[in-house]
Amino acid sequence: MRVVENLNHALHEVLAANPRAFLLGEDLLDPYGGAFKATRGLSTRFPSRVITTPISESAITGVGAGLALCGDTAIVEIMFSDFVTLAFDQIVNFAAKSVSMYGTRVPMRLIVRLPTGGGRGYGPTHSQSLQKHFIGVPGLDVYEMSPLHDNHAVFTQMIAAERPCVFFEDKVLYTKRMHEVDDLFTWDLTDGLARVHVDTPPDCVIIAPGGVTHRALAAMRRLLLEQEIVCTLLVPSRLHPLDAAPLVAVAREARSVVVAEESTAGGTWGAEVAHVLHRELWGVLRNPVALAHSADSIIPTASHLERAVLLTETTIHDTVLESLK
Amino acid sequence: MTTDLDRLLLIRHFERALLDLFAKGELNGTTHTCLGQEIVPVALAPLLGPDDHVFSNHRGHGHYLARFDDPAGLLAEIMGREGAVCDGVGGSQHILREGYLSTGVQGESLPVAVGAALHLRGSGALACAYIGDGTWGEGAVYESLNLAALWGLPLLVVVEHNGIAQTTPTELAMSGTIGARCAAFGVAHTALPADDVSAIRTVLTPLVAAVRTGSPLVVEFAVNRLGPHSKGDDTRSGVSELRDWYRDMSDVTGFAEADARARDLVGSVVREVKARPLSTWGRQAVRRGA
Numbered sequence: 297m298r299v300v301e302n303l304n305h306a307l308h309e310v311l312a313a314n315p316r317a318f319l320l321g322e323d324l325l326d327p328y329g330g331a332f333k334a335t336r337g338l339s340t341r342f343p344s345r346v347i348t349t350p351i352s353e354s355a356i357t358g359v360g361a362g363l364a365l366c367g368d369t370a371i372v373e374i375m376f377s378d379f380v381t382l383a384f385d386q387i388v389n390f391a392a393k394s395v396s397m398y399g400t401r402v403p404m405r406l407i408v409r410l411p412t413g414g415g416r417g418y419g420p421t422h423s424q425s426l427q428k429h430f431i432g433v434p435g436l437d438v439y440e441m442s443p444l445h446d447n448h449a450v451f452t453q454m455i456a457a458e459r460p461c462v463f464f465e466d467k468v469l470y471t472k473r474m475h476e477v478d479d480l481f482t483w484d485l486t487d488g489l490a491r492v493h494v495d496t497p498p499d500c501v502i503i504a505p506g507g508v509t510h511r512a513l514a515a516m517r518r519l520l521l522e523q524e525i526v527c528t529l530l531v532p533s534r535l536h537p538l539d540a541a542p543l544v545a546v547a548r549e550a551r552s553v554v555v556a557e558e559s560t561a562g563g564t565w566g567a568e569v570a571h572v573l574h575r576e577l578w579g580v581l582r583n584p585v586a587l588a589h590s591a592d593s594i595i596p597t598a599s600h601l602e603r604a605v606l607l608t609e610t611t612i613h614d615t616v617l618e619s620l621k
Numbered sequence: 622m623t624t625d626l627d628r629l630l631l632i633r634h635f636e637r638a639l640l641d642l643f644a645k646g647e648l649n650g651t652t653h654t655c656l657g658q659e660i661v662p663v664a665l666a667p668l669l670g671p672d673d674h675v676f677s678n679h680r681g682h683g684h685y686l687a688r689f690d691d692p693a694g695l696l697a698e699i700m701g702r703e704g705a706v707c708d709g710v711g712g713s714q715h716i717l718r719e720g721y722l723s724t725g726v727q728g729e730s731l732p733v734a735v736g737a738a739l740h741l742r743g744s745g746a747l748a749c750a751y752i753g754d755g756t757w758g759e760g761a762v763y764e765s766l767n768l769a770a771l772w773g774l775p776l777l778v779v780v781e782h783n784g785i786a787q788t789t790p791t792e793l794a795m796s797g798t799i800g801a802r803c804a805a806f807g808v809a810h811t812a813l814p815a816d817d818v819s820a821i822r823t824v825l826t827p828l829v830a831a832v833r834t835g836s837p838l839v840v841e842f843a844v845n846r847l848g849p850h851s852k853g854d855d856t857r858s859g860v861s862e863l864r865d866w867y868r869d870m871s872d873v874t875g876f877a878e879a880d881a882r883a884r885d886l887v888g889s890v891v892r893e894v895k896a897r898p899l900s901t902w903g904r905q906a907v908r909r910g911a
C-alpha cells in the first residue's frame with residue numbers, strides 16, 4: 297500500500313468513526329480528490345462533512361478551530377504547507393492558546409494537514425519545510441507523516457490528545473510504499489518511535505522525521521556496505537513536544553548522533569533535538585550532535601539547482617562520516 | 622512590426638509547446654498555461670508604460686510575453702537553461718524583471734501592488750496586478766482594495782475571471798459578485814468580455830488614465846481557461862466547446878500566415894533553448910550540514 301492510500305484510509309476511518317468529524321480544504325471534491333489525492337472518495341462518502349472551500353487558508357483554519365471549539369473534530373488541508381503562513385495567526389494565537397489561555401483546558405480536536413517539502417521542482421513558494429516555525433508553540437503539537445507509522449494510529453493519537461496539531465506530509469512520500477525498508481535492516485515501532493537497525497550496536501544514531509526516512513536509509517546502506525559503519529535510524533512521529541527518553545537511551549550507546557531534516561539552515565528542529573540530547577548526555581556523548589539539513593537558501597525551481605540546496609542522501613552520508621571523525 | 626495577432630499567436634504557441642514538452646517529459650515541476658486568456662494582456666500592453674509596475678500570478682506567461690518580447694528568456698527560465706530571466710531559480714511562476722514581478726502565492730501580490738502604487742502616486746505611473754476569480758477568497762484582496770481607495774492610489778486590478786479555480790467552479794467559492802464587492806469599497810469596477818482587443822482598449826483607455834490620477838480600478842474580464850489548471854489535471858467536460866478567439870479569428874485575412882510564423886518562431890525557440898547548457902546561479906556555493 298502506498299503512503300497516500302494509507303493516509304486516505306486513515307481519513308476515511310476518522311470520518312466514519314465520528315459523525316462530528318469534518319474535513320475542509322481547497323479542491324478536495326471527487327473526482328479530483330485534492331491536489332495530492334489524499335482525500336479521494338471522501339466527498340462522495342461523506343458529502344455533508346467534507347467541504348471544499350474558497351482559497352482562504354486563514355479563514356478555513358479558523359473555521360476548523362471554531363468546529364473544534366464546539367466539540368467537533370476538524371481536519372483542515374492546506375494545499376501546500378507553504379501557505380500555512382496565512383493561517384499562522386489562527387493556529388498560534390487562537391487554536392494553540394485556546395487550550396490554555398482561559399485558565400481551564402479547552403479540548404481542541406483540530407488537525408491541520410500540510411503537504412510539504414521539495415524535490416518536485418515546484419519552486420520557492422511550493423517546496424518549503426516550515427516545521428521549525430511551529431516548534432515550541434505552547435499548546436501545539438507538531439507531527440510528521442512517515443512510511444513507518446500507520447496514519448490511522450497517528451490520527452487516533454492526535455485526536456485523543458485534544459490539542460491542536462499540525463501534521464506535515466512530505467510530498468515525496470505519497471507515492472512510496474508503507475512499511476517497507478531496505479532488506480539490510482530490520483525495524484520496529486515502540487510508542488510512536490520507529491527504529492531501523494541491524495543487529496550490531498550502532499556507530500551513529502540518525503534521528504529524522506518521516507519525510508527523510510528514505511534518504512537516511514540510502515545513506516545508511518552506503519555507509520554499511522562501503523565503510524562498515526553501522527547506523528540506527530530513529531523516526532519519531534511527533535516532532536514536538538519531543539519524547540526524549542527513548543532517543544536518549546539509544547543515543548547513549550552510539551559514538552555519534554546526527555539529526556537530519558529537510559528544513560533550511562537556522563533555528564531548526566534538529567537544533568532543538570541536539571540541545572535536548574546535549575543536556576541529557578553531557579559528558580557521555582563522544583561528539584557534539586551533528587545537524588544535516590538543507591542549505592541556508594530559498595529552494596530554486598530548476599532541478600539541478602534544487603538538488604544543490606535540498607538535503608540529500610549524500611548530505612546525511614557526509615554528515616555521519618564527519619560526526620565520527 | 623509585431624501586430625496584436627502575432628503576439629496572441631506567439632503566446633498560444635508558446636503555451637502549447639510547454640504542454641507538449643511536459644507530455645514528452647522534457648519539463649520538470651509544474652506550469653500553468655494561459656491558453657484561452659491571451660487577449661487580456663495583449664489588449665492591455667499598449668495601455669501600460671515602462672514606468673508602470675506589473676504584478677503577475679501563477680498563470681503569467683501571457684502577461685510576461687505581452688510586456689517583453691522574450692520567449693527565449695522565459696522558456697529558459699522554465700527549463701532552467703542559460704539565459705533564463707531569473708537563472709532558473711524562480712521558474713514559471715516567480716519572475717522578476719524591471720517593472721514586472723510574479724509570485725505563486727494567491728493574493729500575496731495585491732498588498733505589495735498597493736505599496737508600489739503608494740510609491741508611484743503622483744508620478745503618473747500605476748501598479749497593475751493580475752488576479753484570478755478564485756483569488757478573491759483571500760482576505761488580503763479586501764484589505765488592499767480598502768487601502769487603495771482610502772489612500773487614492775493608482776492601482777489597476779485586472780481580474781481574469783475564467784469561472785474556475787484549479788477544479789473549483791466559482792459558484793462553489795464566491796458568494797455575491799466581484800462588482801458588488803468593489804462597490805462596497807468605493808472602487809470603480811468594469812466588466813468586459815475578452816474577445817476583441819481594440820474594443821477593450823477603447824473602453825479602458827480613459828479608465829486607465831483615471832487610475833493614473835489616483836482612482837483605483839478593477840477590470841473584470843470574462844475569459845475561458847482552455848487548458849488544464851497545470852498539466853493534465855482537468856476535471857471538466859465540454860472544454861472544447863468553449864469559445865476560443867483562435868477559432869473565431871481563423872478566417873481573418875493573414876491568420877494562417879501569422880499562425881505559421883508564430884508556430885515556427887516558437888519551434889525554433891524551443892530547439893534553441895533546449896540545446897543550451899543548464900543555468901548557473903550565483904548562490905550555488907551552498908553550505909550544508911554542520
Ligand SMILES: Cc1ncc(C[n+]2csc(CCOP(=O)(O)OP(=O)(O)O)c2C)c(N)n1
Pocket residue numbers: 322351353375379382679680725726727728752753754755756757781783785786787846
Ligand atoms: C495562497 C494559495 N493557496 C492556494 C494556492 C494553490 N493554487 C494555485 S492556483 C489556484 C487557483 C487559482 O484560481 P484563480 O485565482 O481563479 O486563478 P486561475 O488559476 O483560474 O487563473 C490555487 C488554489 C496558491 N497558489 N496560493
Ligand SMILES: [Mg+2]
Pocket residue numbers: 753754755781782783784785786787
Ligand atoms: Mg480562475
